[in-house]
Amino acid sequence: MGHIIFSSCTIPFFFILCLFPFVSSFPYSQFDGSCPYLPMIVRNGVWDAFRKDNRIAASLLRLHFHDCFIIGCDASILLDDTNDFKGEKNALPNRNSARGYEVIDSIKADVEKACPLTISCADILALAAREAVVLSGGPYWQVQLGRRDGLTASESAANAQLPSPFEPLDKIVAKFLAKGLDIKDVVVLSGAHTIGFAQCIAFKNRLFNYKGSGQPDPALDSSALPDLKTICPNQDSSNSNLAPLDSPSAYRFDNVYYTNLVRRTGLLESDQALMGDPRTAALVKAYSMNPYLFYNDFATSMVKMSNIGILTGKDGQIRKSCRFVN
Numbered sequence: 610m611g612h613i614i615f616s617s618c619t620i621p622f623f624f625i626l627c628l629f630p631f632v633s634s635f636p637y638s639q640f641d642g643s644c645p646y647l648p649m650i651v652r653n654g655v656w657d658a659f660r661k662d663n664r665i666a667a668s669l670l671r672l673h674f675h676d677c678f679i680i681g682c683d684a685s686i687l688l689d690d691t692n693d694f695k696g697e698k699n700a701l702p703n704r705n706s707a708r709g710y711e712v713i714d715s716i717k718a719d720v721e722k723a724c725p726l727t728i729s730c731a732d733i734l735a736l737a738a739r740e741a742v743v744l745s746g747g748p749y750w751q752v753q754l755g756r757r758d759g760l761t762a763s764e765s766a767a768n769a770q771l772p773s774p775f776e777p778l779d780k781i782v783a784k785f786l787a788k789g790l791d792i793k794d795v796v797v798l799s800g801a802h803t804i805g806f807a808q809c810i811a812f813k814n815r816l817f818n819y820k821g822s823g824q825p826d827p828a829l830d831s832s833a834l835p836d837l838k839t840i841c842p843n844q845d846s847s848n849s850n851l852a853p854l855d856s857p858s859a860y861r862f863d864n865v866y867y868t869n870l871v872r873r874t875g876l877l878e879s880d881q882a883l884m885g886d887p888r889t890a891a892l893v894k895a896y897s898m899n900p901y902l903f904y905n906d907f908a909t910s911m912v913k914m915s916n917i918g919i920l921t922g923k924d925g926q927i928r929k930s931c932r933f934v935n
Contacts, residue, residue, distance in 0.1 A: 644724035654716035655740040666741035667805025668708035673738035679766045681918015683759030684730035687931040700767030730931035731756035747862030750908035757925035774877040796892040797910040802854040803866035809841035810848040817843045830873040867897035
C-alpha cells in the first residue's frame with residue numbers, strides 16, 4: 610500500500626518551490642526514532658565535500674543516476690570488484706569518470722556511528738544527490754527512504770544499459786522506457802547537465818571531424834567552437850581535459866542548460882539532439898523560458914527515478930560498508 614507524502618517547500622536563492630503531494634510506491638520512513646539526525650549527517654557530509662571540491666555536487670547527482678539505471682537504486686555502483694563479480698566502477702561509462710565514492714563512504718561511516726545497521730547506502734546516495742542539487746541552488750524534494758542495498762553489481766549491465774552521449778536520441782529514449790521512465794523524463798533528467806563538466810573525449814568528435822566530414826558538427830553553433838577547441842585541441846592528450854556542460858553557470862543549478870540547447874550551444878551531441886526531435890524540443894523551449902516549471906518537473910522525475918528497482922523488506926541488506934557486501 611502506498612503512503613501519501615505531503616508537499617515540501619524550500620527557498621533556493623530567490624524563489625519558493627513547492628512540490629505537490631504524490632504517492633510512494635514503497636515503505637516510507639524518516640527514521641525519526643532510529644536515526645533522527647540522518648538528514649543533518651548527510652547534509653553536513655555533502656556540504657563539507659563541496660567546500661573542498663565544487664565539482665562534487667554534479668558528481669554525486671551523476672552517481673545516483675548511474676546507480677539507479679543498472680540493477681536499480683540499490684547502491685550496486687558503490688561495490689568494489691570481488692572474485693564473484695566485476696562491479697560497475699570500471700565499466701566504460703564510469704571508469705576514470707564517476708566520482709564521489711569517498712564522500713559516500715565518509716557519510717556512511719558517520720551514519721553508522723549514529724545508528725548502526727539502520728540506513729542503507731542506497732538511501733544515503735539518494736539523500737546526497739538531493740542535497741547536492743539543493744546546495745547548487747536547485748529544488749528540494751522529499752526523498753523516500755526504506756531502500757535496501759543490493760548483493761551484487763554488473764560491469765556488463767552498466768556498459769549496456771547506461772545512456773551514452775554518442776547514442777541517437779531514440780536509443781536513449783528506449784533505455785529510459787526500459788526503466789519505467791518516459792520521454793519527458795529524458796528531457797527533464799538531462800537537465801542535470803546544468804551543473805558539472807564533461808571530458809573532451811565525450812564531445813571532441815563534434816569539433817573537428819564530425820562523422821568523417823572533416824568539419825564540425827553543423828548542429829553546434831560556430832560561436833561555441835573557439836573556446837571548445839582551446840580546451841580540447843585535436844590531439845589525444847586532450848581527451849581527459851574538462852569543459853563545462855553549461856558554460857555560463859557550471860556550478861549553479863538553473864535552466865540555462867535549456868537556453869544553450871535553444872541557441873545550439875549544447876556541449877554533448879545527445880543533449881543537442883533534444884532540439885532535433887519535435888517530441889522533446891517543445892519541452893526544451895518550455896524549460897528555457899520557465900525555470901520554475903523545470904525545477905518542479907525535475908524534482909518529480911528524480912523521485913520517479915529513485916524508485917527504479919528498489920529493494921525493500923527482507924530483500925538485500927543494510928551494508929556496514931558501501932564498498933562490500935556484509
